[in-house]
Amino acid sequence: MKIDRSSIEKFIREKVEVETLTDAQIARLLNVGTSTVSHWRNKFNIKPADKFKRKFKEKYGPDALECFDMMVKNRTTLQEIANYFGFSREYARQVYNKLYRGSYSEHQRQGRYR
Numbered sequence: 001m002k003i004d005r006s007s008i009e010k011f012i013r014e015k016v017e018v019e020t021l022t023d024a025q026i027a028r029l030l031n032v033g034t035s036t037v038s039h040w041r042n043k044f045n046i047k048p049a050d051k052f053k054r055k056f057k058e059k060y061g062p063d064a065l066e067c068f069d070m071m072v073k074n075r076t077t078l079q080e081i082a083n084y085f086g087f088s089r090e091y092a093r094q095v096y097n098k099l100y101r102g103s104y105s106e107h108q109r110q111g112r113y114r
Helices: 005-017 023-030 034-043 052-060 064-073 078-085 089-100 104-112
Strands: none
Touching: 005 023, 005 034, 023 034, 052 064, 052 089, 064 078, 064 089, 078 089, 089 104
16 A cells, blocks of 8 residues: 555644644554654654643633633733632743743733833
8 A cells, every 4th residue: 555645744734733633643543653653743844743732721721722811911910810720820920931932021021111
């Protein structure tokens, strides 16, 4: 059986970049080993999926990211964000850093001087 390179690349790219699936999840779909999917993904220069957003939505609800974003835009404190979601202020800071790639305190300072 011959495998079409472009179709397998398209399939893996969609599963990783759109659906944010892991190599193991893709392997189960294709009925192959995880190392096979990892090999193909590396061969096609596809980075592993960033699962953080998907996991955050699964744990805190489908609208959790939008809610977090709205709270950030409204300049809500990290402690208030943490209280709303039920986690620590430190985890709220880590979530902000993961989503926005920066410091929340810097974000707050920039807003005061505009």
